[in-house]
Amino acid sequence: MTSILLIDDERDWLVSFRRTLLQYDVTSSEKIRTAQNEDEVFNILKQADTDLVFLDLMLGDISGKDVLHRIKQKYPRLPVIIMTGVNDIHMALDCGKLGAMDYMVKTSLIEELISNIKRIIKIHQLERENNALKDGLFSMDEEFLVFKDFITKSSRIHSVFKYLTALAVSPYPILITGESGVGKGVLAKATAELSRPGRPFVSINVSGLDAHAFSDTLFGHKKGAFTGADSSRMGAIQQADDGTLFLDEIGDLPNALQLKLLYLAQDGEYQQLGSDVAGKSRARLIFATNQNLENKCRAGEFRQDLYYRLNTHFVHIPPLRERPEDIAVLFHHFINQASKEFQRSVPEITQDALNLINAYSFPGNTRQLRAICFDLLARAQNKIQAKDLRNYLTSNEAKTDFNEKQLPKVDEVIDKLISDAMKLAGNNQTKAAAMIGISQSTLSRRLRK
Numbered sequence: 001m002t003s004i005l006l007i008d009d010e011r012d013w014l015v016s017f018r019r020t021l022l023q024y025d026v027t028s029s030e031k032i033r034t035a036q037n038e039d040e041v042f043n044i045l046k047q048a049d050t051d052l053v054f055l056d057l058m059l060g061d062i063s064g065k066d067v068l069h070r071i072k073q074k075y076p077r078l079p080v081i082i083m084t085g086v087n088d089i090h091m092a093l094d095c096g097k098l099g100a101m102d103y104m105v106k107t108s109l110i111e112e113l114i115s116n117i118k119r120i121i122k123i124h125q126l127e128r129e130n131n132a133l134k135d136g137l138f139s140m141d142e143e144f145l146v147f148k149d150f151i152t153k154s155s156r157i158h159s160v161f162k163y164l165t166a167l168a169v170s171p172y173p174i175l176i177t178g179e180s181g182v183g184k185g186v187l188a189k190a191t192a193e194l195s196r197p198g199r200p201f202v203s204i205n206v207s208g209l210d211a212h213a214f215s216d217t218l219f220g221h222k223k224g225a226f227t228g229a230d231s232s233r234m235g236a237i238q239q240a241d242d243g244t245l246f247l248d249e250i251g252d253l254p255n256a257l258q259l260k261l262l263y264l265a266q267d268g269e270y271q272q273l274g275s276d277v278a279g280k281s282r283a284r285l286i287f288a289t290n291q292n293l294e295n296k297c298r299a300g301e302f303r304q305d306l307y308y309r310l311n312t313h314f315v316h317i318p319p320l321r322e323r324p325e326d327i328a329v330l331f332h333h334f335i336n337q338a339s340k341e342f343q344r345s346v347p348e349i350t351q352d353a354l355n356l357i358n359a360y361s362f363p364g365n366t367r368q369l370r371a372i373c374f375d376l377l378a379r380a381q382n383k384i385q386a387k388d389l390r391n392y393l394t395s396n397e398a399k400t401d402f403n404e405k406q407l408p409k410v411d412e413v414i415d416k417l418i419s420d421a422m423k424l425a426g427n428n429q430t431k432a433a434a435m436i437g438i439s440q441s442t443l444s445r446r447l448r449k
């Protein structure tokens with residue numbers, strides 16, 4: 001049943017429209033909510049799932065157009081139908097530009113109105129189903145829309161989204177940690193959009209930069225600052241302006257540069273090469289590393305004071321193997337993305353292939369999964385089966401419980417492989433045999449041993 005929000009400052013109209021919707025079976029009673037002012041509107045949208053909004057063009061002193069604008073800003077995908085007493089084509093066009101799905105006149109014939117509403121609900125339902133299937137976005141909260149490029153259905157990551165949303169207003173730096181390829185960059189970009197929307201986002205990978213390159217890249221230089229400095233150069237801090245500066249791989253910085261980072265993180269201060277005056281950064285700072293900074297501090301390789309400073313706001317992205325619920329979602333997402341890019345139809349993915357991909361540990365995390373999907377698609381297949389994946393997943397990176405110091409016997413490895421394949425294939429011998437590339441009779445013989 002469709003959840004509907006009716007917005008009008010006239011209580012009588014809300015009551016009568018509600019009655020009409022129920023009379024014509026548009027939805028059930030508990031699925032209809034009403035709001036008479038803007039505060040109520042946003043409270044309801046925040047608290048309850050809403051599929052469709054009917055909005056009157058006058059809400060007391062406030063224009064319905066302004067409310068429409070604010071709803072669409074916060075919930076861009078939510079369909080809003082304008083209900084009004086006046087049939088005004090210019091107004092209808094204006095509302096369309098602001099994102100209204102339709103414009104209905106309250107005095108229209110009731111049957112016509114209801115059949116229009118039912119048609120819109122149907123279209124919207126189909127669209128939602130389609131989007132969920134296509135994007136693998138599943139039940140991502142509209143409030144997390146800014147994180148739409150970080151595909152996930154992991155509740156751990158949803159908690160990270162919540163935390164980052166709460167941090168949006170804080171002026172302090174954010175530290176994002178996680179193994180290489182988990183999506184720290186994607187998350188940093190979304191966080192930047194949340195905290196400094198529409199402002200510049202400058203991303204610098206600082207690993208491997210020597211002291212000069214580090215200062216020059218970040219702080220820039222004045223003309224004549226050093227031999228060969230024929231003109232001034234704007235540093236990343238200036239380019240970021242009042243937006244966001246994202247510094248990746250800060251765990252690799254040598255001690256002297258860590259000190260410069262400390263001044264920057266602490267007071268926003270920096271020194272442009274060739275300038276006597278300290279500059280002041282206005283940018284929001286986001287740092288990332290795939291290293292364990294606490295261990296580095298203990299080993300004396302990372303400044304404790306800088307670590308404490310960076311740790312004020314800290315999020316960790318777990319590796320893909322610790323959020324297995326994301327593997328299939330991401331697999332479908334990247335296969336769809338690659339199909340679009342290569343202008344190919346989306347291939348069928350067999351259950352065996354999914355079983356195999358789900359059982360893999362992905363040491364290169366999401367980056368590795370993405371690369372596999374794009375390469376698979378480039379090889380122009382219209383069906384992805386377990387055998388197509390084996391080449392990508394059979395290296396020593398595959399999940400194993402074996403310990404280097406106690407290498408198992410070949411027979412033990414085969415037995416483990418067969419038992420894992422049987423588990424993944426739900427004890428179906430034909431499937432298990434296909435997954436590991438042996439005949440069913442060989443597998444069956446081996447099982448009888």
Ligand SMILES: Nc1ncnc2c1ncn2[C@@H]1O[C@H](COP(=O)(O)OP(=O)(O)OP(=O)(O)O)[C@@H](O)[C@H]1O
Pocket residue numbers: 149150151152178179180181182183184185186187248289290330366367370
């Ligand atoms: N959850 C995700 N949804 C969609 N794409 C993702 C996701 N996580 C990562 N990616 C993609 O994987 C690739 C690697 O992501 P990213 O560069 O953000 O990882 P990282 O953690 O910053 O890695 P590194 O530590 O090596 O810099 C990118 O192509 C990115 O778009």
